[in-house]
Amino acid sequence: MKPPTRLAACLALALFxxxxxxxxxxxxxxxxxxxxxxxxxxxxxxxxxxxxxxxxFTENGEMTDFxxxxxxxxxxxxxxxxxxxxxxxxxxxxxxEVDSVRFVGKDLAVEDGTVHFTPPGDNAPxxxxxxxxxxxxxxxxxxxxxxxxxLADTTGPAGQLAELATALKGDWTAMRDGLRLDLAFGWDxxxxxxxxxxxxxxxxxxxxxxxxxxxxDAARKTITWWSFDDGGxxxxxxxTPTEDxxxxxxxxxxxxxxxxxxxxxxxxxxxxxxxxTAKDRLVDGEKLPDIEMRVxxxxxxxxxx
Numbered sequence: 001m002k003p004p005t006r007l008a009a010c011l012a013l014a015l016f017x018x019x020x021x022x023x024x025x026x027x028x029x030x031x032x033x034x035x036x037x038x039x040x041x042x043x044x045x046x047x048x049x050x051x052x053x054x055x056x057f058t059e060n061g062e063m064t065d066f067x068x069x070x071x072x073x074x075x076x077x078x079x080x081x082x083x084x085x086x087x088x089x090x091x092x093x094x095x096x097e098v099d100s101v102r103f104v105g106k107d108l109a110v111e112d113g114t115v116h117f118t119p120p121g122d123n124a125p126x127x128x129x130x131x132x133x134x135x136x137x138x139x140x141x142x143x144x145x146x147x148x149x150x151l152a153d154t155t156g157p158a159g160q161l162a163e164l165a166t167a168l169k170g171d172w173t174a175m176r177d178g179l180r181l182d183l184a185f186g187w188d189x190x191x192x193x194x195x196x197x198x199x200x201x202x203x204x205x206x207x208x209x210x211x212x213x214x215x216x217d218a219a220r221k222t223i224t225w226w227s228f229d230d231g232g233x234x235x236x237x238x239x240t241p242t243e244d245x246x247x248x249x250x251x252x253x254x255x256x257x258x259x260x261x262x263x264x265x266x267x268x269x270x271x272x273x274x275x276x277t278a279k280d281r282l283v284d285g286e287k288l289p290d291i292e293m294r295v296x297x298x299x300x301x302x303x304x305x
Contacts, residue, residue, distance in 0.1 A: 030143075034101065034109065034135065037143040045094060050082035057145045058136055064149040065243065092117035092127075107137035114154055127163065128154045153241050157216040160223060160241065164214065165194045167268065171298040174276070178202055181295070188213070198227075214239070231255040237264075244268055245275075258284035272297040 037056065044052035054075040057063075063078060064071040072081045085091065098113040111133045118126040133148040155163065168185040175181075180201045188195040196212030214225040223239035225248070235252025245267040252260045261282045267275040274295040281288040 030103065030109070030137070031101070033137065033141065033143045034111075037135065037145070038096075042094075048086040048091065050079045050086060053082050054079035058138075061145050062147050063145075064147070070243075090120050092119045094118075109135045109143070111135065126155070128156065130154050157218070157221075157223075161194070161214070161216050163241075164223060164239070164246070167271075168194065168196070172274070172295050173298050174293045174295040176291075176293050181293070182298075183295070185212075192216075225250075227252070229255075233260075235260065254283070260284075 041053065041056055044056065057075055057078055060074055061078065062071055062073040063081070072078045095116045095118070096113055097116070098111060100112050102110045104110050112131070114128050114130050116126050116128050130151040131148060132151060134146045135143045136146045137143050153160075165185070165187060169187075170185065172183040172185075173181065174183075182199045182201075183196060185194055185196045187193070192215060194212075194214040196214070198210040198212060199207055200210070201207040208229055208231060210227050210229040212225060212227050214223060216222075217224040217238075220238075223241075225237050225239065227235045232255030233253060235250050237248045237250030240247045240249075242265075245265060248264040248266065250260075250262050250264060254260060259282070261280070262278045263280045264276065264278045267277075269275060276291075276293045276295050278291045281290070
């Protein structure tokens with residue numbers, strides 16, 4: 001759960017370590033300059049100095065998130081982006097694994113690697129993002145960041161599931177065309193699964209409750225969920241993270257033996273709103289209309305005095 005726009009926006013090269021380069025028999029003499037660029041970024045980031053970070057870019061440098069449209073161009077925009085990042089209540093620390101550095105022209109290098117963001121606190125999971133960056137050496141001999149882009153969320157299973165749990169934890173509600181959904185999510189007793197309950201009610205029908213479980217499928221390397229309704233139906237689906245939510249492909253069987261399937265999407269709008277859409281819905285081969293619902297977090301009950 002993108003989160004990840006704000007975290008991925010921290011990606012501005014951060015060449016902290018070069019494990020893959022130390023093994024080279026004849027490392028390029030330019031590596032020292034790239035390492036200096038890394039050290040300068042670390043100092044600026046840890047000091048939460050957005051202006052110093054912006055100065056590490058070329059005049060027309062840019063940083064791009066998972067979405068190509070989410071780009072900060074020029075030092076002024078990059079500084080503004082980092083000022084927003086550093087204004088957050090909890091700013092993650094950063095570590096980077098560099099996979100490769102290629103010199104593709106005079107004073108021009110391309111770097112690929114993975115950046116790890118670790119939020120403060122003992123229990124907060126780290127997030128990992130694959131990236132690529134282009135660096136250019138200026139006339140003074142300093143390497144500057146010309147372009148950097150986040151490519152994909154590569155967070156491990158524990159981090160992915162914890163991120164999803166953080167986004168879903170709590171009580172939610174939605175209403176559409178006379179249907180009301182009330183949902184609640186939290187960790188189960190084992191701490192290995194997200195447990196959920198959903199109650200669907202209408203004015204002229206019996207309420208239906210559904211138990212949900214979301215966990216990590218270690219064999220298939222994906223987040224998977226299972227649902228079991230009180231009428232005897234069940235379903236299973238895989239969750240794929242996107243830049244602003246998840247895609248969920250679900251297949252199941254109703255209590256009457258009808259096959260069901262749907263392509264669903266959950267899009268985050270802040271911390272308290274989810275936009276849920278369901279398309280390609282089939283029940284026993286019959287296509288049903290697409291659905292979109294706005295799901296909002298319920299306010300907690302007032303504490304007793």
